[in-house]
Amino acid sequence: MTLPSHDTVVTYPDGALDATTVVLHTAPAGESLLAIVTEQSSFHPVDAVWPDQPADAGVIETAHGVVPIVDAVLAATDGTELLLGGDIPVRKGTEGWAFLVAHLVAGDAAIAEGDEVTVRADAAARRALSIGHTACHAASLALNAALAGHWSKPAREDALGAPDFDGIAIASSRIAPDSSVDVYRLNKSLRRAGFDTAAVSADVLGELAASVTATITDWATAGTTVHIDRDGTGLTDRRYWVAELPGGTARIPCGGTHVGSLAELGAVRVEFEAGEDGGTPVLTMRTRVEPHR
Numbered sequence: 001m002t003l004p005s006h007d008t009v010v011t012y013p014d015g016a017l018d019a020t021t022v023v024l025h026t027a028p029a030g031e032s033l034l035a036i037v038t039e040q041s042s043f044h045p046v047d048a049v050w051p052d053q054p055a056d057a058g059v060i061e062t063a064h065g066v067v068p069i070v071d072a073v074l075a076a077t078d079g080t081e082l083l084l085g086g087d088i089p090v091r092k093g094t095e096g097w098a099f100l101v102a103h104l105v106a107g108d109a110a111i112a113e114g115d116e117v118t119v120r121a122d123a124a125a126r127r128a129l130s131i132g133h134t135a136c137h138a139a140s141l142a143l144n145a146a147l148a149g150h151w152s153k154p155a156r157e158d159a160l161g162a163p164d165f166d167g168i169a170i171a172s173s174r175i176a177p178d179s180s181v182d183v184y185r186l187n188k189s190l191r192r193a194g195f196d197t198a199a200v201s202a203d204v205l206g207e208l209a210a211s212v213t214a215t216i217t218d219w220a221t222a223g224t225t226v227h228i229d230r231d232g233t234g235l236t237d238r239r240y241w242v243a244e245l246p247g248g249t250a251r252i253p254c255g256g257t258h259v260g261s262l263a264e265l266g267a268v269r270v271e272f273e274a275g276e277d278g279g280t281p282v283l284t285m286r287t288r289v290e291p292h293r
C-alpha cells in the first residue's frame with residue numbers, strides 16, 4: 001500500500017478530458033466506495049475548503065471494463081494514510097504532504113494498484129461547467145466595476161484596479177452547468193471598509209443587473225480571450241485565470257476549468273436578489289448563460 005509522495009499531475013487546467021495513467025493507490029472511502037489515486041488525472045475534483053466548481057462527470061477505463069466515477073474529491077497524505085475532502089487537516093500546499101485527485105468509484109470495482117487505466121471526463125458536462133465558471137469570473141469583475149463609485153475609502157483592488165467588492169464581500173461561490181451563484185455578505189466590516197450598501201439596496205438591483213449584464217456583453221462582443229497560467233503541473237501548483245479584457249489583462253487565482261473566450265458564452269443574464277443570513281443582509285448574484293452549442 002504505497003502512498004504517493006508528490007501531487008497528482010493534473011491536465012484538466014489545459015482543457016484535457018482524457019488521461020492514460022497508472023493507479024498508484026486505492027483505499028476504501030466511506031462504506032461503499034473506493035478512492036482511486038492515479039499518477040495523472042484529467043478529472044477536476046471538488047475542493048472541500050472552497051467548493052466552487054463541482055467534480056467532473058466521467059469514467060475510468062480499465063483492461064476489464066468501464067467504471068463510472070461517482071465523485072472526485074481533493075485528497076491528501078503525509079505518507080501514513082489517505083485523507084479525503086474535509087478530513088484533510090492541513091492547508092493545500094503544506095510541505096510534507098502530497099495533494100491528490102481521489103476518483104470515487106463503487107467499492108467492488110475491479111481496479112488495483114499498478115493497473116494502467118484511462119480517466120475520461122465527459123466533454124459536455126465539462127464544457128457546461130467551464131462556461132459557468134468563466135461567466136462567474138466575468139460577472140464578478142463586471143460587478144466590481146459597477147460598484148466602483150460607491151466606496152468612500154481606498155479598498156483592496158481587483159485584477160482591473162477597481163475596488164474588489166467581490167473579493168471582500170464574497171461568502172460563497174457555486175458553479176453549475178452554464179450558470180453560477182455568488183453570495184455576498186453586506187456586514188459591518190464591509191461598511192467600515194467604506195462601501196455604501198445603498199448601492200445594492202433592493203430598489204436598485206434591477207439597474208445594477210442591467211449594468212453588469214451590459215458590461216459582460218461588451219466584453220464578450222470584444223472577443224475577450226481567456227487562458228489558464230500555471231506555475232507547474234501538480235495539483236497544488238498555483239494557477240490563474242487570465243482574461244485579455246478591453247480594459248486590461250485580468251489575472252485571478254483559480255483552480256477551475258474555463259472556456260477559451262468570453263465570446264463562447266452567448267447571451268449572459270445576471271440577476272440580483274436581496275436577502276439575509278442569520279441577521280446579516282446578503283446579496284445573491286445569479287449568472288446564467290445561453291451558450292452557442
Ligand SMILES: [Zn+2]
Pocket residue numbers: 133137241253254255256
Ligand atoms: Zn475560479
